[in-house]
Amino acid sequence: MRNSIFLFVFLGLIFSRTHAQFFKKDNGLAHTFSIVARDEKTGEIAVGVQSHWFSVGTSVSWAEAGVGAVATQSFTNKSFGVRGLALLKSGKTAHEALDILLSDDAGREVRQVGIVDAKGNVANFTGKNCVDFAGDLKGKNYAVQSNMMLTDAVPAAMAKSFEANAQLPLAERVLEALKAAQKVGGDIRGKQSAVLLVVKGEATDKPWDDNHLVDLRVDDHPEPLAELQRLLTVQRAYDHMNNGDLAVEKNDMPLAMKEYGAAMKMFPGNLEMQYWTAITLANNGDIQKAALMLKAIYAKEPNWRKMTQRLPKAGLLTVKENELKILVQ
Structure with missing residues (x-):
């Protein structure tokens, strides 16, 4: 009850400062830390988030292949995700898109936003009324932002980690940055949900293949980053399985078995x-x-x-009848 009273009082104070009703039921709160980033080698674009708020991936993280990524947090304005990507798609840079989003936003001083475009331009913003510790940093191809943190060390820790792990695939690199944030304190309230989203750097005529290379969400978990790591490992294993299937289609059995073996090992x-x-x-x-x-x-x-007995009818098991008997013993 006391937590609820505090929240209502806090909202009331913020409302009175801005004289605008910017907190809407369909937006919500997401005091959190996040990173938007681009891989200079592959062009891939990513956004990673952790928060002590349920299902943070439904509101904070937005990305589109060949366009960019947006993280909208603190007093979240979901429209920043959709509108931000539309602005990038129209040719605006990350900085130009951010300026436009904030230009008519009555609640800008409680917003926190990070944007990266497909060329690696980055921009971010932390409103002066975001809850301490709140801050952001920008570097080459990435931007990090955090609010309501236990310490003021989160942005620097994320930036240092991202820069130090350039050898990793983008998804793993972003996840390491999130882990670094948690190691120096993370969200003052604790941990609950996380998201990792990676899209291609260039769009194709097959959008179903562009979005999303990685699309993992942990909506409610005592250790969301550990669970996100587990899910990413599972996905990498299935990536090997898919590669093995492609090798089978090309009749490259040595490669297929190598890929299948890697999957089973993981x-x-x-x-x-x-x-x-x-x-x-x-x-x-x-x-x-x-x-x-x-x-x-x-x-x-x-x-x-x-299952084995059913496969011949579907054409997925092409063996002789006597061989099938051996397989189902």
């Missing part, structure tokens, strides 16, 4: 990865090795045996 407890690797072996004529793998899978989950 996610050893996943029976489905093991299963489809075994099926690929069977389709390639290695019935005995496939049967050994399948036997171990069936022991853990018998329903996979039923």
